[in-house]
Every structure is written in C-alpha cells, then in structure tokens.
Amino acid sequence: ISIIQSRDINFKFHGRFSLPLLCDTEYVAIFDDDTMPGPRWLENCLDTSKRNNCIVGANGRTFEKGKEILNSHCFNHGDGSPVETEAEVDFVGHCWFFKTEWARNIWKDKPYSWDNGEDIHFAASCQIHQGIRCFVPQMPASDRSLWGDAENYLGHDDFATYKTNTHAGIRDGVVRYWVEKGWQPLCMRESK
Template sequence: MSDVTVILNGYKRKEQLNEQLEAIRNQSVGVDSVMLWYNYPGDDDLVNHDIMAEIPTAFSNINLGVWARFAYALNAETKYVCIFDDDTIPGSRWIENCLDTMKTHRGLLATVGAMYTIPAPANRNSSYFEHYIRFGWNHNNVNVQEVDWTGHSWFFEREWLSVFWRELPDPKYATCGEDMHFSYMLQKYLDLKSYIPPHPPDDKEMWGSLRGSEYGGVHSLWTEGPKNQRQIVNEFFNEQRNNGWRLIMDSGVK
C-alpha cells in the first residue's frame, strides 16, 4: 500500500461524502485507511449515518471548527496523512501525485495555495484577501509550485502533527487559520516549505480537487461563520506575520 491515511471531514455536505469516499477508493495508488471526522451540522437529517457505519468515525455533537480534524489525524498509523475539506473531490491520481512530489519537494502539499506579491513592510497589516496569486486546481501550475500557505487537501508526514500543535490556536479562530498556521509552524520549527504539486490543465486526474468551484462556499464553515469572518481571518494572518511568519516575497527584501 501507499502508507497513507486519508481523513475526511463531515459537516453539511452529506452526499459529497459518498462522492469523496468513492474518489479515494478509485485512486491509482491505494490508501491504507480512510477515517472520518464529523462536526455536528445542527440537524440530524444532514448527518450521513451510512458512511459513519462504513469507516472509522469520530463524531462531535458540537461544531469544533476546522482545527479538530488535525487532532483526530494523530490516530493515523501511516507515514503520510491526507486531510480533505468536505467540498474537495480528488482526481484518481492525486495521492500518486503527492507521493511523487514528496520525493523531490519534501514539505506540506495541497491542492490550492497562495503566494503573496507585494513587499513585506507594506503587507504587515494589509488584507489577507489581497495581493496574492493562487495556484492549484483553480489556477493551474504545470510544475511543482512553492506557495506561502496551502488548503483544501493537505498531504504531509504524520510526525509533523506534533509541530502543528506545538503552538495552540486562540479559540476565536475556530473556523479559520489552520491552513496558514500549518505552513508557518513547519517553516518555523522544521524549515520546511509549502508546495502545490503539478495541476496540469490537460490531466485533471492529477488534481486534488475536481469540483471545488461547484461545491465550495455553500454550507461551509466559512459562509456560516460570524459576519465579521473576513476581519477575523485578517487578524489571524497579521498575527502570524508579526510573530515571524516569512512569506516567499520576504526573501527579496533587505
């Protein structure tokens, strides 16, 4: 097998869980285990009980946000872990793509990421939502691309979870920030970078997300979070920057 455990994430996209599981089972390289973290969606009719009976599941009767699945992933027994957002359906060669990329670019991998593009001093208190280029399924890259942070499907070595949890998040960031945090922690403690494996436009089977533009947004923790969610994400971004998170563009700043 591939020495990979997949962690799925349940919330309100009940039917998408079935599609995700099928996509995982159809990978060109088989995975060792599939586990499910389930945040209670507020309505039992939105819970996919069938899939919970089929694969190992941890069910929270409250919504613990986006961070808890990274704690659940500590139960994996494989070298690698791949965590999926609930709107992320991978192509059949995604796991293979990640394993191949790890051989040449050992670091945090994902199906989407961003690289910031303005000088660091001006960006210290700027908006998280501005001044970056995306790469991955929604902005294809033919070659491996270094980015500042990653998202939607994270592929990494299980041992790196100890670094993820070395600094604990403020509870006010329950529904955001895990993506930036992981990239920053690996940079700070292990000197590892974040990368997007190749997402060639002519081979979607290598992509980590095939239907992100269709499934993203609706029923997400993001859209159903507090009205000032954008402000909260900006605060988190700037906290990480002020704490020492180095962006790629910083390397060119004297």
C-alpha cells in the same frame, strides 16, 4: 492505508489536525468535506512531497510582494484552475498531504482564532519549527486525474466559511500573528 472519517462530528478547522496523531502511517492526507480529488491525486502528492520535503495542497496562496501582508493581498494557485508547473506557496488549503509527524507542529502554539485560519497556522508553525515549505503540485489542464479538487464548485455553497462577514478579518489577524511569531512568507524571504 488508514482512513479516519467523521460524518457525525464536526472537528471544525484545527481539530482535523489532531487526527493524524492517531495514525501510524508515514504520510497523511486531510480533505475538506467539499473536496473531490482526481484518482491520481495522492500519487501526485507523494511525488511532490518526497521531491521537496513539503506540505502539498490542492490550492495555495502567495502574498504579493511590496504590499502589506494580508489575506486580501494573495495570489491564488489551483482553486479549480490548472497549475502547469508546481509552485512553492505560503500556505495550502482545501486538502493537505504531509508527513504524519508534522501534525505535532500545529499544537506547539495556540491559534490566533479557533474559527478560521488553520491552513495558515499549519504552514507557519511547520516553517517556524521545522523549516517545512508548502507546494501546490503540477495539476495540468490535460490531466485532471492529478488534480486535488476536480469539482471545485462544491466549495461555493451557502455553507462556505469564506462567505461569513468575519472571515477576512480573522484571516488577516492570523497572518499578522504568525509573522510576529517569526513566519516568513515568500515575499519576506525573497526581499533579503
């Protein structure tokens, strides 16, 4: 197990995906600084990733079918709530578990913005370049040891980026940018 931790440098959003390029492990996990996983979270991730050959996250989003594909038109999975059955989602966040080699995908295309949207960027670039999907694993109410974020309230302080006035607009731009580049969220794949 390799641990790379930053206490003094803020790599912001996309920068954290450069760190796996330094690892020689088969899998890597990246955690937001306000994420507190349960003790069996990594085991849960490894099982889910091996079964589905996918990126795993503590929360995920799927776009609503029949509506414009915008960040505001998403269903949440996880985010401090139980997930009784693993779910394929359009993108994951809060923490990511994936094959280390997949980190290269995020650097194949320039981001729409450096200020937000790395979760969407990573999912979209992995799908476009390698056909990799995203899943939120089972996190049952009866066993919080499997949860990716057992202390969800930590992400709701005054420093949370989702509270900035530019957050939603940037994310909508990121979504449009990636759809134009060929990303196909579930609602687009299901309608074919």
